[in-house]
Amino acid sequence: MLDYLSLLLIVIVIFYFLLYDKSAIKKKCLSLPDLAKYKEKKKALNKVGELCCYNCSGRKIKVHSVKFKDKRRTVKKYYYQCKRCNVLLWRSDTK
């Protein structure tokens, strides 16, 4: 009986951290600039005028998606991260 309880407790803790982690990601995502604002940032474009990471000027960028739940629907938003230094770069409503 005790084993079941402790197992249940562990599961609850894991779920709590998963949910907590997701809300942290959502907050981060919303705090990111959109693409137009990102381009105004220093070092957002390299010498050739291509988009790159402002931190390490890396050109390899990965896309993540986050789901936001509205009252009626779920909205998917995207955020972009540098593959080299893992800095979050900008957010977008479309891919």
Ligand SMILES: [Zn+2]
């Ligand atoms: Zn970078």
